[in-house]
Amino acid sequence: MDKKINVVGAGLAGCEAAFQIAERGIPVKLYEMKPQKFSPAHKSEDLAELVCSNSFKARNIENASGLLKEEMKALGSLIMDCALKSEVPAGGSLSVDRELFSRLVTERIGSHPLIEISREEVTRIIEDEITIYATGPLTSDALSQEFAGLCPSLSFFDAAAPIVFAESIDMNHAFRGSRYGKGDDDYINCPLSREEYLEFYNNLINAETAFVEDFDDIRLYEGCMPIEEMAKRGVDTLRFGPLKPVGFDKKYYAIVQLRQENLEGTIYNIVGFQTRLKFGEQKRVFGLIPALRNAEYARYGVMHRNTYLKSPGFLDRTYRVIGKNMYFAGQITGVEGYMESTSSGLVAGINAARLYQGKTPVVFPVSTAIGALANYAASYPGKDFQPMGINFGIIASGDIGIKNKVERRRKISENALVEIENIKKSLNG
Numbered sequence: 001m002d003k004k005i006n007v008v009g010a011g012l013a014g015c016e017a018a019f020q021i022a023e024r025g026i027p028v029k030l031y032e033m034k035p036q037k038f039s040p041a042h043k044s045e046d047l048a049e050l051v052c053s054n055s056f057k058a059r060n061i062e063n064a065s066g067l068l069k070e071e072m073k074a075l076g077s078l079i080m081d082c083a084l085k086s087e088v089p090a091g092g093s094l095s096v097d098r099e100l101f102s103r104l105v106t107e108r109i110g111s112h113p114l115i116e117i118s119r120e121e122v123t124r125i126i127e128d129e130i131t132i133y134a135t136g137p138l139t140s141d142a143l144s145q146e147f148a149g150l151c152p153s154l155s156f157f158d159a160a161a162p163i164v165f166a167e168s169i170d171m172n173h174a175f176r177g178s179r180y181g182k183g184d185d186d187y188i189n190c191p192l193s194r195e196e197y198l199e200f201y202n203n204l205i206n207a208e209t210a211f212v213e214d215f216d217d218i219r220l221y222e223g224c225m226p227i228e229e230m231a232k233r234g235v236d237t238l239r240f241g242p243l244k245p246v247g248f249d250k251k252y253y254a255i256v257q258l259r260q261e262n263l264e265g266t267i268y269n270i271v272g273f274q275t276r277l278k279f280g281e282q283k284r285v286f287g288l289i290p291a292l293r294n295a296e297y298a299r300y301g302v303m304h305r306n307t308y309l310k311s312p313g314f315l316d317r318t319y320r321v322i323g324k325n326m327y328f329a330g331q332i333t334g335v336e337g338y339m340e341s342t343s344s345g346l347v348a349g350i351n352a353a354r355l356y357q358g359k360t361p362v363v364f365p366v367s368t369a370i371g372a373l374a375n376y377a378a379s380y381p382g383k384d385f386q387p388m389g390i391n392f393g394i395i396a397s398g399d400i401g402i403k404n405k406v407e408r409r410r411k412i413s414e415n416a417l418v419e420i421e422n423i424k425k426s427l428n429g
């Protein structure tokens with residue numbers, strides 16, 4: 001029998017997987033290439049680094065993201081626990097102080113008696129031992145090539161939003177508040193008049209972008225589409241997207257929202273402003289938003305590579321490579337988003353532990369958010385497989401006979417949480 005289970009990559013999925021295995025009494029060797037080597041987006045030496053937004057999205061269970069988080073919490077997720085302990089105010093969503101969050105995960109993993117962390121890049125497939133690969137959308141080149149030999153992989157690019165210092169925001173042209181009064185003044189809102197919006201828009205669509213290799217071939221991650229690309233779809237597209245003025249006084253033509261980035265509230269990200277504009281252009285064009293005229297940037301927006309496997313037919317519903325003692329977890333499996341990546345780490349971790357112990361696999365039902373994601377990765381029927389975030393469209397609920405959308409979704413979530421409780425009992429039994 002194997003002496004341990006290997007987990008490669010100590011991001012969100014890898015840390016969750018390692019924790020789930022170790023909590024079942026099995027030794028884990030967790031490989032992480034930082035600080036020896038950093039991907040283009042990773043900067044911190046800590047584990048479970050959040051490379052872009054500090055938000056884990058909605059928390060209410062009428063939203064599929066909220067359901068996913070409740071399921072994860074019920075199953076004892078390490079990442080959920082650390083997220084709740086590093087929470088910052090963000091209306092109806094769960095957002096965290098990213099540094100505190102990663103530090104907490106690093107401490108919990110580092111102090112676990114059954115987890116050994118090895119700070120080295122893995123460049124070859126590890127043979128003969130159960131291994132979970134959770135190396136993320138920015139997997140190092142050598143290992144990506146190994147994966148390409150196992151399964152045809154695709155790649156595209158993501159875009160990250162800029163972050164500004166709070167003290168440089170002109171509050172004479174901004175106000176605090178959340179849409180529809182949800183939450184307590186959590187966002188800073190920067191309104192634009194029609195004239196200001198049109199000037200901003202015209203400059204944005206004509207601004208100079210940075211060169212990004214293979215950009216013309218890329219397939220953009222819809223949830224992180226560059227603002228200038230979105231704007232090019234039409235003059236009002238942004239007013240129905242990140243600059244929508246709804247939920248506030250009707251007098252505003254467009255509103256840019258800023259979300260708190262750290263517990264101290266000293267830095268804010270510009271929500272939905274992922275971009276590949278040149279840094280000087282970001283300062284010039286975003287400076288046309290009255291409240292950001294003199295904004296100082298803690299980080300400019302950037303774009304990055306994103307790699308994922310063509311998982312259907314390659315992975316099963318436990319994220320195991322069909323016919324091998326090998327699992328994948330995280331964004332690389334074709335789930336998309338922080339908590340989605342974490343959920344695949346949880347499923348792969350639980351099942352790798354069961355394989356080690358000679359137990360039958362646990363397949364999560366498609367009527368749960370966790371199971372729906374695993375099913376999507378394993379069984380998406382079409383040819384055009386693309387990463388998918390959690391949504392009610394992929395959760396199989398059957399006809400539950402409720403017409404009202406919010407009530408129906410709440411009922412689907414309540415049913416899913418009952419199923420998760422049953423799984424939890426069977427895991428403990």
Ligand SMILES: Cc1cc2nc3c(=O)[nH]c(=O)nc-3n(C[C@H](O)[C@H](O)[C@H](O)COP(=O)(O)OP(=O)(O)OC[C@H]3O[C@@H](n4cnc5c(N)ncnc54)[C@H](O)[C@@H]3O)c2cc1C
Pocket residue numbers: 008009010011012013014031032033034038039041042048049050051052053054120121122123134135136137138139140143158159160224303304305306329330331332336337338339341342
């Ligand atoms: C630029 C960018 C922005 C994103 N923004 C968001 C966002 O705002 N919201 C959202 O929900 N999702 C976002 N995503 C998508 C996704 O949720 C995140 O990438 C998430 O971090 C994925 O988790 P993961 O565990 O799969 O990978 P990661 O968190 O990236 O962890 C992978 C780890 O593996 C390590 N590693 C890589 N190769 C090796 C190797 N060969 N040997 C050892 N270690 C290795 C890396 O250093 C890293 O620590 C973004 C993705 C990118 C690339």
